[in-house]
Amino acid sequence: xxxxxxxxxxxxxxxxxxxxxxxxxxxxxxxxxxxxxxxxxxxxxxxxxxxxxxxxxxxxxxxxxxxxxxxxxxxxxxxxxxxxxxxxxxxxxxxxxxxxxxxxxxxxxxxxxxxxxxxxxxxxxxxxxxxxxxxxxxxxxxxxxxxxxxxxxxxxxxxxxxxxxxxxxxxxxxxxxxxxxxxxxxxxxxxxxxxxxxxxxxxxxxxxxxxxxxxxxxxxxxxxxxxxxxxxxxxxxxxxxxxxxxxxxxxxxxxxxxxxxxxxxxxxxxxxxxxxxxxxxxxxxxxxxxxxxx
Numbered sequence: 001x002x003x004x005x006x007x008x009x010x011x012x013x014x015x016x017x018x019x020x021x022x023x024x025x026x027x028x029x030x031x032x033x034x035x036x037x038x039x040x041x042x043x044x045x046x047x048x049x050x051x052x053x054x055x056x057x058x059x060x061x062x063x064x065x066x067x068x069x070x071x072x073x074x075x076x077x078x079x080x081x082x083x084x085x086x087x088x089x090x091x092x093x094x095x096x097x098x099x100x101x102x103x104x105x106x107x108x109x110x111x112x113x114x115x116x117x118x119x120x121x122x123x124x125x126x127x128x129x130x131x132x133x134x135x136x137x138x139x140x141x142x143x144x145x146x147x148x149x150x151x152x153x154x155x156x157x158x159x160x161x162x163x164x165x166x167x168x169x170x171x172x173x174x175x176x177x178x179x180x181x182x183x184x185x186x187x188x189x190x191x192x193x194x195x196x197x198x199x200x201x202x203x204x205x206x207x208x209x210x211x212x213x214x215x216x217x218x219x220x221x222x223x224x225x226x227x228x229x230x231x232x233x234x235x236x237x238x239x240x241x242x243x244x245x246x247x248x249x250x251x252x253x254x255x256x257x258x259x260x261x262x263x264x265x266x267x268x269x270x271x272x273x274x275x276x277x278x279x280x281x282x283x284x285x286x287x288x289x290x291x292x293x294x
Contacts (some may be wrong), residue, residue: 007074016216019223020072027230028065031058037240044248049257052264053103054244060092060099060267061233067092068226083285087136087278092130093158094274095267098124100236100261101165107243107251108168119153120164121263126268127161132274134158136281151203159199166192170238185246188239191232198228 011021035058044051071089092222101124138153169189176186200206201221208215243251 002077004074004077007077011073014217017072017219019218020226021069022071023223023226023230024065025073027233028062030234031065033062034234034237034241038245043246044244045252048252049260050106050248050252050255051244052260053099054240055105056264056267057099057240058237060096061237064089064092064096065230065233080282080286080289083139083281086139087282088241089173090135090139091271091274091278093135094128094161094270097131097158097161097165098128098267098270101128101161102137102267103240104165104168106255106260106263107240107247108172120168121266123164124161125182125273127157127164127268128270129273129277131157131161136278140281140285155199155203159196162195185242187238188235188242191235191239194228194235195232198225198232201225201228 010027011018035048039046067088074086091268101121105120105124134153136155138150142150142153166189169186171185173190174266175181176183177190204221206221208220211219232288
């Protein structure tokens, strides 16, 4: 077993995880730089509670991308490290899922959502936690050769969360495309369909199934999934920034500061539930590994 620095420096070596790492590393840097440029250039009410969902979204995006790249970069350190780092990656995804729902909800042009925030946001909390819990469970429970149930546990909850998270903008995107509107944010929101395409590459070993041995380093399905996911995140970020820039006069009066603070504080509930689930399963795995080694 090598030291941690060996695995960190593998970032500059050729192996089958290097593309997975670099796609999310570059995406995290792009999110940070684009958000910083937006803060510097735009004249917005930065001290207002209205801006808090945007900060939460940006922080959550960087968190999930960072956790994911660390999982793929460092997971070979030990078996326990493997599980721990991937559990962190699933936690990051659940946090990102809730923050997406949060910011879409607060920048939605559908007036009906502001009357149902007590239903929508708790559902987003539950779906975020469920996505993390099912992925952690599948990681612990199913081993090679992987059964179909493993993919079902991983894919179905996260897609349910995704459908819920983007529901506030779906109606707007559909109407914009039918009417031929010139809303640039709607077009960026429409690019989120890329995430549905990425689910195929996450679920199926394509194209490596058809080119065995040729996609080990570059081109296998999980790398394509990472690439699509990075594009999805950047397009979603751009849509959200455009909404904050162009339509703040519409969104500002719709939510009270108290409701925004409560909605953002709900993120800690997602973090606590996801972390608690991951910690419980990690402890079970640690005990099993200790028993196996004794």
